Amino acid sequence: MVTPAFRRISECFVKPHRPTQVSNQICNLTPWDIAMLCAHYIQKGLLFKKPSTLVHQHHFIDKLLENLRHSLSLTLSDFYPLAGRLVTRKTQDPPSYAVFIDCENSDGARFIYATLDITISHILSPIDVPPILHSFFDHHKAVNHDGHTMPLLSIQVTELVDGVFIGCSMNHAIADGTSYWNFFNTWSRIFQAHVQAQGHEYEVSTSHQLIHNRWFPNDCSPPINLPFKHHDEFITRFEAPFLRERVFHFSADSIAKLKAKANSECNTTKISSFQSLSALVWRCITRARSPRYDQRTSCKLATNNRSRMEPLPEEYFGNSIHLVSAETTTGELLENGLGWAAWKLHLTVANHNETVVLQFLKEWLQSPLIYELGRFFDPYCVSMGSSPRFNVYGNEFGMGKAVAARSGYANKFDGKVTSYPGREGGGSIDLEVCLSPDNMSMLESDEEFMNATSISIIPDVQYQI
Known part of the structure; x- marks a missing residue:
């Protein structure tokens, strides 16, 4: 059986469209965040059917990618920590290891366009979820601590013969499922407003003001210092068995x-x-x-x-x-x-x-x-x-x-x-x-x-x- 040809066509980085003064700050991590440093990124995505009249028109995917990138940039203006990187401050005596988010010194979020010569039915018809789905996401097997060198957010748009899969890999030390889908929902609303505006000026805000101030329990002053000298003392990598x-x-x-x-x-x-x-x-x-x-x-x-x-x-x-x-x-x-x-x-x-x-x-x-x-x-x-x-x-x-x-x-x-x-x-x-x-x-x-x-x-x- 011939394996379908998966091709990564292009890659770029997207920064917030309107950097705000607050986004130039450091975001400290809470106990809930730090506890997730060994876990994998959140990887969730949506499979869409191409509009039937546009399946064979190349300008469809070009315009889609352009609108996705621009609306992502606008969305990151609200979700600016996702455009940052993890950084660590260490001391040797006594040993301590503090991880936080640098929201300024980063290339931004990664945006990937790839193609795969299969149809939607190849994804949905098999009884089991086909392993090819794993290739629809960036950061394969990466743990959240890798956010020191990898983007905290990576979007991969994979074009199929008759569909489009939008996969999102988000650092789980930065956000949980509620935050993840809040981001995705906001991105969708901004995308739709951008398309409807057809190049005219417009403004879209989140339905409710995001709360970026990390919550810490009483008597806990950030940053939290872990009693380690090196990440090898607490970072492990989990390899799943065949499932x-x-x-x-x-x-x-x-x-x-x-x-x-x-x-x-x-x-x-x-x-x-x-x-x-x-x-x-x-x-x-x-x-x-x-x-x-x-x-x-x-x-x-x-x-x-x-x-x-x-x-x-x-x-x-x-x-x-x-x-x-x-x-x-x-x-x-x-x-x-x-x-x-x-x-x-x-x-x-x-x-x-x-x-x-x-x-x-x-x-x-x-x-x-x-x-x-x-x-x-x-x-x-x-x-x-x-x-x-x-x-x-x-x-x-x-x-x-x-x-x-x-x-x-x-x-x-x-x-x-x-x-x-x-x-x-x-x-x-x-x-x-x-x-x-x-x-x-x-x-x-x-x-x-x-x-x-x-x-x-x-x-x-x-x-x-």
Whole structure:
């Protein structure tokens, strides 16, 4: 079989269009940011269908690239830390290692244009997500600490025969999922306003003022000094084993049934849709793994701290997430029903409040911890990342609504589950599940799990020309 020809056509750097006085400052990193230095960049992207009347016209892609670059420059005026680089200040006696963002001395964000001679069907038709998706993103296998020498933001536009994939690699020590999609949504709005203005003057601002002042707990004066002499003392690089990646679709009706079942079994109305779905995934993946009944297992949920911290609005730019964990034995998890597992997850989320967050930060400052993927997640955990609440399909770049959302190589391991809203909306959810080949085969044979899934139908849509 002949491998499709992937070609990187061009590369440039994009700086903020209107540098502001504040953007010439140094941004210190918080404990939440620093803890992510070993993790990979966030790699998420959107697949669009080319407007049918323009598929074979070269000026379409030229104009698209021009508009993307210009609107990116305008967007970086608001999200200026993404155009910077990481820098480190070290001392030897006593040893200390402080990392922060230099927002001024940088080439800016990287912008790449590439081509690949395949169609949208080559991406969406296979049962498993094809590995070629990894080439749609820059910073392959890079960890966030590499932001000292690599751009903190890299956009790659890959032109297919009948589609365009816009992939974004963003340093996870700079931003979390909320900040990531806030950037993407803002970029889309500015792109549309730029195109509609047709060269005339216009102004587009973020829907809400971004909060760039990094939040630090009481009695913590930045910068935070890590007790190290060299990054080799705390930076490790995680290589994922061979995994199967598959996207499972859950319709709004299926989600509603899971939620009703979970709440009914527990005689409550407090269990959420996502907690019910997470409980199903936790039970079914654990069953697929066939561990001993006394084996401990956990389900970790990425939780946004903004809604739990009074001074932190949704517009706070940076990391503000925490992994909460529900734990039990395999025997208890499988002998009890969906509602039992969902209630454990509900209590875990409900008990995560400001007091818990502040206690975690206090302990972290006493003994700084850098998350290492190879050690942080055990072989029997299920980790639910991202969120179906993110505005993924509200992003349009002159090609209408995206056909699908996909991710790259980054931060994947056996048991990692990434959630997206379903394309049709209405409460539907897509889950990107990563498992070893044997475990994925067992999951595909699990009647409880497969009966809850459905086929995601991508309808023909009208595109803006």
